[in-house]
Amino acid sequence: MQTHEVTSRFQFSPLHTLRNTEGDGLRGIEQLLGGTKRLIDSETQTIGTDEESISGLESELRRVKEQLENAEIHITYLLERVGTYRRKWLEDYYRAENLERCMPDSVVVPNLGQIPEGAASPAFCPELFSLEEEGSELRASL
DSSP: OOOOOOOOOOOOOOHHHHOOTTOOHHHHHHHHHHHHHHHHHHHHHHHHHHHHHHHHHHHHHHHHHHHHHHHHHHHHHHHHHHHHHHHHHHHHHHHHHHHHHHSOTTOOOOOGGGSOTTOOOTTTOGGGSEEEEETTEEEEEO
């Protein structure tokens, strides 16, 4: 003959702690069921919290994507500016190189340190630079 051992565990909630002041037993059961409902609600809230955290992560991801797009736009803008100023620099560099090769030795171009701050541009104030022809040479005088 075989014998089987079965162990069962039960946990009872004491009804006397759930009874109201009048001692109504049904009220205690309702409170017990209400506790179960609260447990289910708290699990639902946990699910809601998970949804909120997922929603929070999605909004954070959208915000990061927007920042990335803005950074890409800004980088594109800066690259265009670098290209523009590089072209201007190259133009000025080659213009200066051509001037050095083609300009007569007698022409004196002042250094930037010699030009007073706020001085008028020669293009707007031609009397600052007057060209005088002396023989076959052109001379710029200040």
